[in-house]
Amino acid sequence: MTPTVTRYLDGDALADALVSGIHRVIGEQDYLNHINVFPVADGDTGTNLSLSLGAALTVLKRPGEKHLGTLLASIADALLDGSRGNSGAIVAQFFQGVSDSAGELSRLTPYTFGKAVSQGSEYAHDALSKPREGTILSVIASFAESIRAHVVASQDAGFPAVMAAAIERVNDALAKTTEQLDVLRKAGVVDAGAKGFVELVAGMNDYIQHGRIAKQPDLSTLHAADAPVIMAGSAEDSEYRYCTECIVTGTDINRRKLREALSVLGDSLVLAGTKRKARIHVHVNDPEEVFDICRLYGEPSAEKADDMHRQAHSSHDASKSFAVITDSAADIADEDMERLDIHMVPCRVQFGDRGYLDKVSITADEFFAELASNPNHPTTSQPAPGDFRRQFQFLASHFKDVISINLTSAASGTYEAARSAAERINAPGKIHVINSCNASLGQGLLVVLAAECAQAGLSVNKAVAVVEALIPQTNTYGALRDIRYAVRGGRIPKWAGTLTKLLNLTPFIRTTPDGRVAPSGFSFGKSNMSKKFARHVVRRTPEAGPLSIAIGHASSADEAQELASLLQQSLPQIKRLTVAEIGAGLGVHAGPGTLVVAVQPYTSAEDLAG
Numbered sequence: 001m002t003p004t005v006t007r008y009l010d011g012d013a014l015a016d017a018l019v020s021g022i023h024r025v026i027g028e029q030d031y032l033n034h035i036n037v038f039p040v041a042d043g044d045t046g047t048n049l050s051l052s053l054g055a056a057l058t059v060l061k062r063p064g065e066k067h068l069g070t071l072l073a074s075i076a077d078a079l080l081d082g083s084r085g086n087s088g089a090i091v092a093q094f095f096q097g098v099s100d101s102a103g104e105l106s107r108l109t110p111y112t113f114g115k116a117v118s119q120g121s122e123y124a125h126d127a128l129s130k131p132r133e134g135t136i137l138s139v140i141a142s143f144a145e146s147i148r149a150h151v152v153a154s155q156d157a158g159f160p161a162v163m164a165a166a167i168e169r170v171n172d173a174l175a176k177t178t179e180q181l182d183v184l185r186k187a188g189v190v191d192a193g194a195k196g197f198v199e200l201v202a203g204m205n206d207y208i209q210h211g212r213i214a215k216q217p218d219l220s221t222l223h224a225a226d227a228p229v230i231m232a233g234s235a236e237d238s239e240y241r242y243c244t245e246c247i248v249t250g251t252d253i254n255r256r257k258l259r260e261a262l263s264v265l266g267d268s269l270v271l272a273g274t275k276r277k278a279r280i281h282v283h284v285n286d287p288e289e290v291f292d293i294c295r296l297y298g299e300p301s302a303e304k305a306d307d308m309h310r311q312a313h314s315s316h317d318a319s320k321s322f323a324v325i326t327d328s329a330a331d332i333a334d335e336d337m338e339r340l341d342i343h344m345v346p347c348r349v350q351f352g353d354r355g356y357l358d359k360v361s362i363t364a365d366e367f368f369a370e371l372a373s374n375p376n377h378p379t380t381s382q383p384a385p386g387d388f389r390r391q392f393q394f395l396a397s398h399f400k401d402v403i404s405i406n407l408t409s410a411a412s413g414t415y416e417a418a419r420s421a422a423e424r425i426n427a428p429g430k431i432h433v434i435n436s437c438n439a440s441l442g443q444g445l446l447v448v449l450a451a452e453c454a455q456a457g458l459s460v461n462k463a464v465a466v467v468e469a470l471i472p473q474t475n476t477y478g479a480l481r482d483i484r485y486a487v488r489g490g491r492i493p494k495w496a497g498t499l500t501k502l503l504n505l506t507p508f509i510r511t512t513p514d515g516r517v518a519p520s521g522f523s524f525g526k527s528n529m530s531k532k533f534a535r536h537v538v539r540r541t542p543e544a545g546p547l548s549i550a551i552g553h554a555s556s557a558d559e560a561q562e563l564a565s566l567l568q569q570s571l572p573q574i575k576r577l578t579v580a581e582i583g584a585g586l587g588v589h590a591g592p593g594t595l596v597v598a599v600q601p602y603t604s605a606e607d608l609a610g
Contacts (some may be wrong), residue, residue: 456609
């Protein structure tokens, strides 16, 4: 077969070559996840590279003739916005270097291609605060060195010969990564990011040599549990918990000083981009410290913080047939989150021009302290579909099924965002999105039950049926000590707030079977609120059958404990009771001092597995 590309690459040919390479990377994402042990064995390199390079596919597949320089600039920008993880950020910076070198060129010769990838390699190396050999950097450097050396040795060399030599060189460099890093040698694997870059080059080479564009794989025909590869490495926790990322925009970002300021917070720092827009990737224990520093250099956006400890545990846990994820509107005791490896997508909290990730970059105590002192009443927003998609993609790469239980659709678009994201993932597993028709602790009880079903070994269909049967039987009640916050947030009209204050009422609220939040009654005065609220809940709770009770509070731990004692005295059928802090999802409208109780018929997942 005659090579499609011989003496030069124009924009159209480069686009086809890159599409071929990206399709190969996406096809290998499950394998890349399985061999991911460096810098953290959290099993997401394949997912992150697929999402990162997938951001460039939209640019590459646009119809019409493509000018090479313009195309490369668009690719670099798309990757900067869409990159995920350590390897994704490095690849984004590589293409930034390639774009800057190519400039306004309309086509690349082997010589100018060699210059461009060499600059890309330099950019990628400089993006890391502590570059390491034996990683994707080594393979990128070998790719650039091979092309440069081949062009010098044979100035008449065409692209087929140049790429054939480069393929041999990058495969050699990939094989050597196993011995260059101790963690790879112990696991007996090559570096996952490096392997991903080799697949990208191999796909490009297929097009250049034979005119073949690798087909985009249909991962829905596969399934992660059937993969023959066992997860490499171990689930041992890394020193730092959160893989933290954001984009910083500004007019003249001092990238050197920004790097120095961030480097003391954690490790695996990658700073990609330009003086006008930079992407930050770093592993830390306190994501808000990262965002605070970034605010000194520009305007941060697209903040995210993934829990690497939870990802590592899940990616190495072969005992469960499905995973469970929720949004941060669900209030769940910390011990249950850890015990059951429940994943969470944080909602966004905004105080004026200052934004936070609920329960990640701002704790419940910090939120209520800010709520009480900040003149700007906060707003909350549902996670973007991209936030769900990133975590769905990861989990669906490791599990045949994933259950996502989300905030009632009657109060938020969170359920729709999750459902939309589930339809757009490109991974072997299936996402089952459930509308909890509930909020806060009621949503949390449903999530915990689903996770216990996974731990007990139930099938996903059985677990979904159990959860859906309990949705209309799960009730959440709240006692609002200060109605001002609900008025400020627009949940209660001003006249109702004024009337409540004049009459010195404490309003009670509840969730309805169809997922709405509605009035449930009131008591006079603010004193003895625990006792009054306990009586209110007891009167509405069935006397027969064991119960699961969850109690939540907003900076009122003592009252929550008193409420727990009162309910246990009045409801001897309580089989399980937990106490947790409520987060911003409900807290933004309920305010400090709020008490919440969720009631659900007790169900033993162990008995169901029986």
